[in-house]
Amino acid sequence: MSDDTLSRIRGAFFGMAVGDALGAPVEFMMPGEIKARHGILREMTGGGWLRLKPGQVTDDTDMSLCIARGICAGNGWDITRIATEFASWLKTRPIDVGDTCRRGIRNFMLHGQLETPPNEWDAGNGALMRMVPVAIYTVSDDALLHRCAIEQAHLTHNHPLSDAACVCYGKMLHLAISGASRNRIRREVNLLAEEFPNFNFEPYKGLATGYVVDTFQTVCHYFFRAKGFEECVVATVNQGGDADTTGAIIGGLAGAYYGFESIPGRWLKKLDRSVAKEIEDLALSLVK
Numbered sequence: 001m002s003d004d005t006l007s008r009i010r011g012a013f014f015g016m017a018v019g020d021a022l023g024a025p026v027e028f029m030m031p032g033e034i035k036a037r038h039g040i041l042r043e044m045t046g047g048g049w050l051r052l053k054p055g056q057v058t059d060d061t062d063m064s065l066c067i068a069r070g071i072c073a074g075n076g077w078d079i080t081r082i083a084t085e086f087a088s089w090l091k092t093r094p095i096d097v098g099d100t101c102r103r104g105i106r107n108f109m110l111h112g113q114l115e116t117p118p119n120e121w122d123a124g125n126g127a128l129m130r131m132v133p134v135a136i137y138t139v140s141d142d143a144l145l146h147r148c149a150i151e152q153a154h155l156t157h158n159h160p161l162s163d164a165a166c167v168c169y170g171k172m173l174h175l176a177i178s179g180a181s182r183n184r185i186r187r188e189v190n191l192l193a194e195e196f197p198n199f200n201f202e203p204y205k206g207l208a209t210g211y212v213v214d215t216f217q218t219v220c221h222y223f224f225r226a227k228g229f230e231e232c233v234v235a236t237v238n239q240g241g242d243a244d245t246t247g248a249i250i251g252g253l254a255g256a257y258y259g260f261e262s263i264p265g266r267w268l269k270k271l272d273r274s275v276a277k278e279i280e281d282l283a284l285s286l287v288k
């Protein structure tokens with residue numbers, strides 16, 4: 001792989017983690033509340049409802065690391081090993097776990113369940129937020145991406161809108177990693193919106209909730225509008241709502257698109273040390 005491709009892969013994983021850490025302190029806040037407190041939030045302040053340390057990440061990054069560990073620990077894709085990593089993580093009593101994720105992981109722990117049954121309430125963003133390692137592992141193989149995206153999603157979320165968003169975001173990451181233009185990436189979103197018009201993000205409604213459609217629209221709105229990694233992530237997290245997850249998802253995409261070097265050094269410096277070390281170890285191992 002070229003140096004450029006490797007930079008985009010590292011950019012995706014590190015970008016996801018810094019987006020999570022930047023957005024988490026303003027999770028559940030309204031844009032006006034963020035403005036009153038921070039002006040524009042551009043620094044890793046820590047705090048928020050989870051009382052985070054500056055640079056601390058949340059479940060979005062934690063679960064992505066679980067998937068990466070599950071892939072790298074053995075010979076490639078093994079959904080049971082990924083579920084086992086989720087279970088080990090849940091046992092550490094993480095500061096934040098979404099209800100749908102918790103239910104799916106508990107059903108694996110108690111009953112060995114690897115596929116949660118279809119559920120109309122499963123259209124949250126919990127499966128989408130951990131797609132970065134899946135896209136890196138399946139890079140250049142869209143059929144494999146499709147299978148792995150759905151399998152990992154169904155550990156906790158089984159809903160057509162979540163499935164469609166996971167696959168589309170994975171394809172967008174593949175394109176970004178391969179150096180495709182924003183217009184080319186945009187075509188993938190247009191195809192998704194043809195099948196599921198809910199995902200149409202123009203005009204942008206300004207909703208950044210945990211509903212996968214709102215999350216996806218927010219990420220697309222800012223990715224196709226803002227220029228540069230920092231601007232994409234800053235604009236997205238200042239929209240508030242599920243800001244750690246929108247931050248993680250745009251961070252992954254913008255990191256893949258603009259490359260590792262585009263991520264502000266001051267954010268990387270603040271990023272939790274053990275998380276940064278593990279990403280450094282795993283990001284490129286996913287494509288070996």
Ligand SMILES: [Mg+2]
Nearest residue numbers: 058059060244
């Ligand atoms: Mg989170």
